[in-house]
Amino acid sequence: MYRCPHCGGLLDVAHDTDALRDRSAAAWMRLFDERYRVTTWPYGSGVWGKREWVMPGVDDDTVVSMYEGGTNLFWAERYGQGLGLRDCWVKLCGNSHSGSFKDLGMTVLVSVVRQAIREGLKVKAIACASTGDTSAALAAYGAAAGLPVVVLLPRGKISTAQLVQPLAHGALVLGLDTDFDGCMKIVQRLAEEGTVYLANSMNPLRIEGQKTVAVEIVQQLDWQVPDWIVLPSGNLGNAYALYSGLELMRELGVIDRYPRLAIAQAENANPLYRAVSQGRREVEPIVAQATVATAIQIGDPVSAPRAFRALDELNGVVEQASEQELCDAAARADRTGMYTCPHTAVGLAVLEKLVARGTIQPSDRVVCVSTASGLKFTEFKVGYHEGSVPGVDASGRNPPVMLPADYGQVVDAIQARFA
Numbered sequence: 001m002y003r004c005p006h007c008g009g010l011l012d013v014a015h016d017t018d019a020l021r022d023r024s025a026a027a028w029m030r031l032f033d034e035r036y037r038v039t040t041w042p043y044g045s046g047v048w049g050k051r052e053w054v055m056p057g058v059d060d061d062t063v064v065s066m067y068e069g070g071t072n073l074f075w076a077e078r079y080g081q082g083l084g085l086r087d088c089w090v091k092l093c094g095n096s097h098s099g100s101f102k103d104l105g106m107t108v109l110v111s112v113v114r115q116a117i118r119e120g121l122k123v124k125a126i127a128c129a130s131t132g133d134t135s136a137a138l139a140a141y142g143a144a145a146g147l148p149v150v151v152l153l154p155r156g157k158i159s160t161a162q163l164v165q166p167l168a169h170g171a172l173v174l175g176l177d178t179d180f181d182g183c184m185k186i187v188q189r190l191a192e193e194g195t196v197y198l199a200n201s202m203n204p205l206r207i208e209g210q211k212t213v214a215v216e217i218v219q220q221l222d223w224q225v226p227d228w229i230v231l232p233s234g235n236l237g238n239a240y241a242l243y244s245g246l247e248l249m250r251e252l253g254v255i256d257r258y259p260r261l262a263i264a265q266a267e268n269a270n271p272l273y274r275a276v277s278q279g280r281r282e283v284e285p286i287v288a289q290a291t292v293a294t295a296i297q298i299g300d301p302v303s304a305p306r307a308f309r310a311l312d313e314l315n316g317v318v319e320q321a322s323e324q325e326l327c328d329a330a331a332r333a334d335r336t337g338m339y340t341c342p343h344t345a346v347g348l349a350v351l352e353k354l355v356a357r358g359t360i361q362p363s364d365r366v367v368c369v370s371t372a373s374g375l376k377f378t379e380f381k382v383g384y385h386e387g388s389v390p391g392v393d394a395s396g397r398n399p400p401v402m403l404p405a406d407y408g409q410v411v412d413a414i415q416a417r418f419a
């Protein structure tokens, strides 16, 4: 069951917070610090190290984990300086098993499915619609558990690396002549008719794992709350997951205030931005236009109602970034040692705009969530440095200098660059 039978709304996992209050806030923090990245199964995982807050009922030998989470909170010192920010951080969620934050939710979902199968549930296959990263994560975790996986992908709208990942893991890969929203409609119907078990983030099990990113950010800042969290978003499940983690921490006294949330959308796929800037409480589905930020090219976000709640509670804002703005931000960040995926670049471009506008102050502590590894998006990087991204002036491009194997010409090239 994925929706409320009465109102059709999405379901939430409810935790017994009274029972969780048996442990004090200080004791929770100590416990999570003790478990952080240990080798004792399964606690070294950023998700299962917090299992009591996530999914307490799964047995150790049923957990399907690849030590997801525990990713670097990168101090973006030089990048932040460029914006006039002293306290700027990037949470590198892409430094994970399959290269994106989707691992955080998938470990929970696949573990619960494995437990249910052991208890007698019949599942032909676990399935998802994907813009590339959900399918990569599902295929990896499914393969680790020995469970069959089907992925529905919009043909030609994901990176080569993302397409190869589920192929390598043996999933049934269906490339459909549509966009993500079209794939989503078909997979929802497959799930409703009982053909497959649904692994998209409308399934609240994913949210439970993904919410640990909020806990981990606060933990890595020595249990201090940042002033802002910037999050590139598409289907909007992760925005709600972030809020959900913050809410639980606040209920249990681990934090006593919330950060503000900035949801970052690509201008070419901006249904939430449109709704909020027109003062609407509902997202009107659009056909998302092409963007290099392919993982958030979504026009009809399933978790939109959840995102409004996150925005209300976290005094949030929604901002958008054009293709030019996101490419510029990626180039700037990469020049300071990051290797940004285009979605992270949407987050950084939005951060830059909010700083320029004074919404984010120079003294604010800001965390931008990096959702995937730049290494999955080689086409984007090559396109930028070749100057071939449509409609984008690649002023920061750095093409290779091709030379014969001639000592003098090599010296000349060095002199020309660093004279």
Ligand SMILES: *Cc1c(COP(=O)(O)O)cnc(C)c1O
Residues within 6 Å of the ligand: 100, 101, 102, 133, 134, 201, 232, 233, 234, 235, 236, 237, 238, 239, 295, 296, 341, 343, 344, 371, 372
């Ligand atoms: C899935 C994904 C997003 C968007 O997350 P939503 O929960 O759909 O809003 C952003 N960036 C990357 C790289 C993703 O894979």
